[in-house]
Amino acid sequence: MIHLAIDIGASSGRHIAAWREDGELKMKEVYRFPNLPREEGGHLVWDLEGLWRQVVAGLTACKDQGITPDSVGIDTWAVDYVLLDREDQPILPLYCYRDGRGAEGAGLVHSILPFDRLYRRTGIQFQPFNTIYQLCWDKAHGRLEGAADFLMLPEYLSFRLSGVKTHEYTNATSTGLLNAADRTWDREIIAALGLPERLFAAQPQQPPVKLGRLREEVAQQVGFTCDVVLPATHDTASAIAALPRKGTAYISSGTWSLLGAELEGPVTTPAALAANFTNEGGVGTIRFLKNIMGLWLVQCLKRELHDQFSFPQLARMAREEGKFDYRLEVNGQAYLAPASIMGEIDAECARRGWPVPATPGEYAHAIYQSLAHAYAAALSELEAITGQTFPVLCIVGGGANNTYLNELTERAIGRPVITGSAEATALGNILLQEAAYV
Numbered sequence: 281m282i283h284l285a286i287d288i289g290a291s292s293g294r295h296i297a298a299w300r301e302d303g304e305l306k307m308k309e310v311y312r313f314p315n316l317p318r319e320e321g322g323h324l325v326w327d328l329e330g331l332w333r334q335v336v337a338g339l340t341a342c343k344d345q346g347i348t349p350d351s352v353g354i355d356t357w358a359v360d361y362v363l364l365d366r367e368d369q370p371i372l373p374l375y376c377y378r379d380g381r382g383a384e385g386a387g388l389v390h391s392i393l394p395f396d397r398l399y400r401r402t403g404i405q406f407q408p409f410n411t412i413y414q415l416c417w418d419k420a421h422g423r424l425e426g427a428a429d430f431l432m433l434p435e436y437l438s439f440r441l442s443g444v445k446t447h448e449y450t451n452a453t454s455t456g457l458l459n460a461a462d463r464t465w466d467r468e469i470i471a472a473l474g475l476p477e478r479l480f481a482a483q484p485q486q487p488p489v490k491l492g493r494l495r496e497e498v499a500q501q502v503g504f505t506c507d508v509v510l511p512a513t514h515d516t517a518s519a520i521a522a523l524p525r526k527g528t529a530y531i532s533s534g535t536w537s538l539l540g541a542e543l544e545g546p547v548t549t550p551a552a553l554a555a556n557f558t559n560e561g562g563v564g565t566i567r568f569l570k571n572i573m574g575l576w577l578v579q580c581l582k583r584e585l586h587d588q589f590s591f592p593q594l595a596r597m598a599r600e601e602g603k604f605d606y607r608l609e610v611n612g613q614a615y616l617a618p619a620s621i622m623g624e625i626d627a628e629c630a631r632r633g634w635p636v637p638a639t640p641g642e643y644a645h646a647i648y649q650s651l652a653h654a655y656a657a658a659l660s661e662l663e664a665i666t667g668q669t670f671p672v673l674c675i676v677g678g679g680a681n682n683t684y685l686n687e688l689t690e691r692a693i694g695r696p697v698i699t700g701s702a703e704a705t706a707l708g709n710i711l712l713q714e715a716a717y718v
Contacts, residue, residue, distance in 0.1 A: 540569025602645020
C-alpha cells in the first residue's frame with residue numbers, strides 16, 4: 281500500500297508518499313509549497329483557499345509522478361480553526377494564531393474563569409493564541425452568530441477531501457476546551473463562556489480514523505481516488521508517534537520546540553501550572569510538554585537577512601563566530617511576531633548589558649545558545665514536576681539536522697542527545713495511516 285502524508289507547517293507544507301519494500305519503509309517527497317501568514321485588515325491571516333489549492337496540487341503531482349496513494353492523511357499545526365456557516369462554507373478570514381487578537385480573548389476568558397481553574401480542568405498551558413481565547417474573541421466580535429460548526433484546520437481540509445466532518449482527539453486538546461480527565465468537551469467551561477453548544481455537538485475521535493473516500497469531484501480533479509484517514513492531526517502528536525525510542529524526554533524541533541515526555545495521564549498540579557507545562561493528547565498517551573519558541577527565531581532572522589544565507593550557512597557561521605553565552609528570553613512576547621528579530625535581540629542585549637551581536641553568525645549563535653539554555657531549564661522542570669529522570673534527550677523534526685544546536689543542547693543539559701527522523705511528523709502520520717488498516 282502507498283500512504284500519502286500531507287504535512288503542513290507554519291512556514292511550508294509537503295506531500296510525502298511512503299510504501300514498504302521487504303518490510304522497509306520508503307519515503308519520497310512528491311510536492312512542497314510555502315505557507316506564510318499575510319496581513320489583512322490589521323490582522324495576520326492564513327490563505328485558506330490557497331492552502332486547499334496546494335493540497336489538491338500535491339495530489340495531482342502524485343498522479344503526474346505515477347504514484348497512486350491508497351490513503352491520504354493531513355496534519356498541521358494546532359489551535360487554528362475554521363468557522364463554518366449553515367451551508368458548511370468557511371467564515372473568513374482564517375486568523376493566524378500569531379495575530380494579536382488572542383490577548384484580548386484571554387482577558388475576556390480569565391474575567392470569567394481564572395486560569396488556574398481552567399488548567400485544573402483542561403491541563404492546557406497558557407498561550408495567548410489558544411483556541412479558547414480566539415473563540416471568545418470571535419464571540420465578542422459577533423463572528424459566532426452565523427457559525428453553525430467549526431473544525432480545526434487539518435480536519436477542515438480532510439472534510440474538503442472526504443465530505444465527512446469530525447474532530448480528532450490530539451488536536452482537540454490544543455483548544456483548551458477538552459477535559460483532561462475524561463477527554464471530552466468540557467461542557468462546564470463551554471457554558472460558562474457562553475460559547476454555542478452547537479459547535480461542540482460531535483465528540484473528538486481517537487486516531488487513526490478512516491473518514492471515507494475522496495469526494496467524486498476531488499477524485500476527478502486529481503485523477504484517482506483513495507481513502508481519507510485522520511492520523512494524529514496535530515503535527516507534534518504525529519511526530520511523537522514516530523519517536524525512535526520510547527520512554528525518553530523529547531524535543532519535537534521545528535518552528536516551535538516542544539520539550540516533554542509521554543505520560544499515562546495528565547499532570548495538573550500547581551507546580552505544572554507554575555511552569556506552564558501542557559497536557560496535550562497523544563496516541564494513547566498524554567504528551568506532557570512545554571512550548572519553546574524554537575526555530576521560528578532563525579526563520580525570522582533568515583528572512584530579515586533577505587534569505588541571503590541558508591539555514592546550514594547560518595548554523596556554520598554561528599559555530600565560527602559565536603562566543604558570548606547568551607540567554608535570551610526566547611519565549612517572551614517580543615519574539616512571537618517580531619517586526620525585526622535583530623532589533624528585539626539588540627534591545628534585550630542592551631537591557632542586560634550583553635554585547636550586541638554584530639554579524640549574522642553572532643545573531644544566529646545568540647538564538648541557538650539561548651534555545652539550548654531554554655531546553656535545559658525546561659528539562660529540569662520536567663523532571664522536578666514528574667519525579668522522573670530522563671538520562672537521554674531525543675530530538676526529532678527538522679531541528680534534528682542542526683548539529684550545532686544539538687551540541688549546544690547536549691552541553692547545556694549535561695547528558696546525551698540522540699536524534700530521530702527529520703521527517704518525524706510525516707513519518708508518524710504515515711505509521712498511523714498504516715495502523716488504520718491493521
